Amino acid sequence: MARENWRWFHMLGSPPHVFRIAGRLAPWFGGLGLAALAVATVWGLVFAPPDYEQGDGFRIIYVHVPSAWLSLFVYTMMAVACAVGLIWRMKVAFAVAVAAAPLGAAFTFLSLATGSLWGQPMWGTWWTWDPRLTSQLILLFLYLGFIALNRAFQDQRSGDRASALLAVVGVVNVPIIHFSVDWWHSLHQPATIAKFGAPSIDTAMLIPLLIMAVGFKLYFVWLLLLQLRSELLLREKRASWVADLVSEQPGR
Amino acid sequence: MRGVFMTTLKRELLLAVRRGSDLATPLMFFILVGMLFVLGLEPRPSLLVAVGPGVIWVAALLASLLGAERLFRDDFHGGGLELAALSPEPLSLNILARLLGHWLVTAVPLILLAPVLSLMMNLPMQALPVLLLVLLLGTPVFTVLSALGAALTVSLRGGGTLLALLVLPLTIPVLIFGSRSVVQAVEGDAVTGVWALASIMMLAISLGPMAIAAAIRISLE
Numbered sequence: 525m526a527r528e529n530w531r532w533f534h535m536l537g538s539p540p541h542v543f544r545i546a547g548r549l550a551p552w553f554g555g556l557g558l559a560a561l562a563v564a565t566v567w568g569l570v571f572a573p574p575d576y577e578q579g580d581g582f583r584i585i586y587v588h589v590p591s592a593w594l595s596l597f598v599y600t601m602m603a604v605a606c607a608v609g610l611i612w613r614m615k616v617a618f619a620v621a622v623a624a625a626p627l628g629a630a631f632t633f634l635s636l637a638t639g640s641l642w643g644q645p646m647w648g649t650w651w652t653w654d655p656r657l658t659s660q661l662i663l664l665f666l667y668l669g670f671i672a673l674n675r676a677f678q679d680q681r682s683g684d685r686a687s688a689l690l691a692v693v694g695v696v697n698v699p700i701i702h703f704s705v706d707w708w709h710s711l712h713q714p715a716t717i718a719k720f721g722a723p724s725i726d727t728a729m730l731i732p733l734l735i736m737a738v739g740f741k742l743y744f745v746w747l748l749l750l751q752l753r754s755e756l757l758l759r760e761k762r763a764s765w766v767a768d769l770v771s772e773q774p775g776r
Numbered sequence: 777m778r779g780v781f782m783t784t785l786k787r788e789l790l791l792a793v794r795r796g797s798d799l800a801t802p803l804m805f806f807i808l809v810g811m812l813f814v815l816g817l818e819p820r821p822s823l824l825v826a827v828g829p830g831v832i833w834v835a836a837l838l839a840s841l842l843g844a845e846r847l848f849r850d851d852f853h854g855g856g857l858e859l860a861a862l863s864p865e866p867l868s869l870n871i872l873a874r875l876l877g878h879w880l881v882t883a884v885p886l887i888l889l890a891p892v893l894s895l896m897m898n899l900p901m902q903a904l905p906v907l908l909l910v911l912l913l914g915t916p917v918f919t920v921l922s923a924l925g926a927a928l929t930v931s932l933r934g935g936g937t938l939l940a941l942l943v944l945p946l947t948i949p950v951l952i953f954g955s956r957s958v959v960q961a962v963e964g965d966a967v968t969g970v971w972a973l974a975s976i977m978m979l980a981i982s983l984g985p986m987a988i989a990a991a992i993r994i995s996l997e
Contacts, residue, residue: 610990665945672941676932685994686928690942693924693987697946700976704949707972711956 537614539756540765546749546756554746560739568732575729584642586733590740592635592656595663596698598628598744602670603695606688618684619759621691622674623751627744629667636660655709659702666694680759780865781873788877798846802839803885809835810893821898828897829907829958833951835893836886836911837918841940843882844922847874848930848992858996867992868985875919875985883915899962906961906970913973914954920984921946927991949976 535541568586575582602624609617639657640650651657670687677683760766792799813831817823851857860870890911894904925943929935950973957969 662945662948665941669942669945672938673928676929676935676938682931682994682997685997686991689987689991689994690928694946696983697949700949701945704952704972707969708952708956711959 537612537616539616539619539760539763542616543753543756543765546753550746550749550753553742553749557739557742557744557746560735560742564732564736564739568729568736572729572732573726578646581642581645582729584638586736588635588638588642589733590737591631591638592660593737594740594744595628595632595635595660597741598624598631599663599666599691599698600695602628603691606691610685610688610692615684615759616756618688619755620748620752621688622684623755624748625667625671625674627747627751629664629671631740631744632660632664632667636664653709655702655705658705658709662701662705663698666698670694780863780869784870784873785877788874789881792877792881798843799881799885802842802882803889805842806835806839806886806889807893809838810896814896824896824898825900825962828894828899829903829955829962830951831897832890832893832907832958833914833955836890836915837944837947837951839886840882840915840918841922841943843878844926844943845929845936845939847878847923847926849926852930852995857992861989861993861996867989871923871985871988871992872981875916875923875981875988878923879916879919883911883919887911887915899958902964903958903961906967907958910954910957910970910973913970913977914950916977917950917980918947920980920988924984924988924991927988927995930992931995 564586569583572583574580602621605617605621605624608614609621636657639660643652644650670691673690674683674687677686757766757769810831813827813835814824817827848857851860861867863870887908890907891904894907899907921943922939925939926935928942929939932938953969953973953976957967957973960967960969
């Protein structure tokens with residue numbers, strides 16, 4: 525009975541099984557994600573009212589905020605996958621983390637780039653040592669460190685386990701980094717930068733933002749599944765199921 | 777349990793004493809980095825006071841990274857780490873002793889040299905006790921983090937640069953609380969960063985050895 529309940533969990537440890545499931549799920553996430561992105565883009569860029577202070581410039585939040593949310597979400601997810609991999613020695617979990625890392629780094633970079641583009645007209649500067657910007661930049665370096673460590677090993681398994689440990693340590697550190705950067709900033713509040721009240725946002729602007737956030741998340745899962753599939757193929761290239769898969773392909 | 781700890785600590789200190797020149801290098805580096813900053817800026821006292829705490833902390837951070845690569849390297853290649861990992865005694869205890877030994881021979885001299893750098897930076901005397909206190913609290917965290925980086929990269933050839941890339945982002949909280957506390961002391965304000973620094977240190981020395989032990993086991997595979 526108890527064993528039966530855990531069957532699904534053990535199935536997740538099997539690369540061919542996960543490869544199949546990911547292949548079946550990917551189109552759904554991709555379709556829904558792209559649809560949500562399309563709806564939210566049109567709604568946010570065309571139908572949402574312009575901001576009374578920032579004009580049309582505020583519309584960059586439709587890319588900026590969802591990618592910033594994702595950047596932290598992906599790191600946390602990656603660290604959980606790494607912990608699962610370390611604890612239950614699950615190969616697939618490491619593949620998930622390795623597939624997620626470049627995506628998370630890309631979203632972090634996107635949030636930094638869009639924040640910078642928004643900052644130029646609004647704050648009058650490309651870069652300011654705002655605590656959120658600073659934390660994002662540190663987060664980007666955490667991602668890059670993970671990727672670099674993972675690739676540094678000849679043996680994939682050692683690389684997986686070493687970088688997984690780094691990710692787990694990193695996730696313990698992220699709240700401390702956020703706290704320290706906030707504290708650092710509070711000591712010398714620059715008065716020159718006018719801050720817009722962020723939390724008060726009109727519903728007409730908020731709804732497309734939420735749709736966009738959901739769209740981003742689905743889009744991320746889609747990319748993750750595709751990336752995971754190729755990662756699994758790469759790692760299992762000597763396994764018989766991959767050989768079977770290749771021989772099934774027409775034209776071979 | 778205590779036997780392992782004391783034996784490892786003694787061995788660590790003995791090795792350090794036998795290789796005296798290795799001890800001096802990070803210290804010279806520490807002073808040199810401070811000097812380079814002053815030469816790169818202009819020796820205006822008010823400017824030096826403003827950047828001094830940050831410079832001292834960055835110099836201490838870089839100096840503690842400098843010797844980190846060596847922390848496990850010899851014992852990894854010589855097989856000593858493998859024996860420690862196989863022994864029935866907890867590996868984390870062995871690690872803790874090594875960390876303490878490393879901290880005693882690298883960080884303590886650095887803290888003792890800090891007043892020199894503080895003079896070079898024109899920091900007022902009133903800030904000196906706080907500077908020493910925060911260095912005392914912050915350098916153990918540097919030791920733990922750089923040892924973690926060293927343990928993760930010990931099996932790699934040329935892991936030194938990678939080590940820096942991995943460890944530096946994690947040290948940012950210590951850098952912030954450490955240097956800002958000194959700034960507060962320089963300006964005569966209440967020093968509020970020390971408590972955060974003390975709790976980070978407790979976290980690092982209680983969880984750090986276990987994480988490092990796990991990293992060593994991964995590297996030994």
